[in-house]
Amino acid sequence: AQRVTQPEKLLSVFKGAPVELKCNYSYSGSPELFWYVQYSRQRLQLLLRHISRESIKGFTADLNKGETSFHLKKPFAQEEDSAMYYCALLPQGGSEKLVFGKGTKLTVNP
């Protein structure tokens, strides 16, 4: 079964502190992994995906196949990073179905 687990429902840090949002997945093949973000009153939007190996808004995420994890990290959090963050998995092969985690609400305090 395909499953994405985000163990933290809420995460609160101070501005300038490092932040790590955890994501673990369960899938027998080689999925594509994503982080989507939803800022207050805005739509879900793609933050980054593992195949592009980019850093977006200072965030990075490394796919660790051994630990089946795709944690999102930023060394210095900013107040504007406060949002809901969703980890998602796209199975290999023909499926276009995204499997989402429950999300982590990140609050960056001044």
Next chain:
Amino acid sequence: EPEVTQTPSHQVTQMGQEVILRCVPISNHLYFYWYRQILGQKVEFLVSFYNNEISEKSEIFDDQFSVERPDGSNFTLKIRSTKLEDSAMYFCASSRGRPDTEAFFGQGTRLTVV
């Protein structure tokens, strides 16, 4: 920048009534999707639509649900006889399809069944 648009933003309906949720995907996208999010729960896949037919659907997408692309721009989700448990935020999304797998989401329609 092109966006996926959904109407209405909020729909209140009585149990047993039919509702149609509307979406205008991004014009050069080929795949269209509906997801839903019950309050406090995860975003769940309902259905994907490609080449004018359903390409994949979840177990949630039973006979009460249907999708249609009635013209070149709109993509609709119909719930025939709403139940209380259909209350959720419904998201439409579209994508170009593989290898470009980025899904673009609409703002969502909040459906409240009373």
